[in-house]
Amino acid sequence: MKAKVLVVEDEEALALLAAAYLEREGIECHICGSGEEARIAFRGGSFDLVLLDINLPGMDGFEFLQELRLTSSVPVMVVSARESDEDVITGLSTGADEFVSKPVAPRVLAARVRALLRRSRIGSQPAGPRKTSSFGPFILDFDACMLSMGGKRVPLSAREFDVLAFLVDNPGKTYAAQDIYERVWGQRFGDATTVGVYIQRIRKKIEIDPGQPERILTLKGKGYRFNLEAFEGGA
């Protein structure tokens, strides 16, 4: 079943752009230009996530969120041009699950929405086959955000899972640390060397010899590659 997102944004061009990218990811969107409109839409439909602008005509995003939280625990991603620490704190304490500051590339926004949808599904398993990927003795369960080896859970932090899931989703392709950072962290600017730290941690969990990695390869000057062939036959 398609995930459904309520997009609350008064700038029509921005709303349409975000919706276009989300729909490309197979996500259905319903756009509202005000909190009042969103209140009615939310009552009338079932949504898997709310993408919420803060500066809105009439009631602002925080007011909408506060009211929404009285009746719903739907995941909410706040997107705001107001990026003072105070606003972030207000957003998170009002019940936002994530805070994204504008401007944000629509591609990045769509990736973050998808990641939040995935995380929020841990609590409510959808019916039907689970999305999993197996390599050698490992099974990566995208819905439960879990890695297991031979039926036993391999502990991973949420971010380690996200990095691994991204690589597993794109086997055989080489990604620069910066690309991985943008796709997984959802931010264009930041310390991409963090990616290397996470790769090291993941290697300790999936490589036979983390000092001589074969499963997540480092290609000098190019980046990292998930090497599916290296799992054949190995434990």
Ligand code: CA
């Ligand atoms: Ca606005």
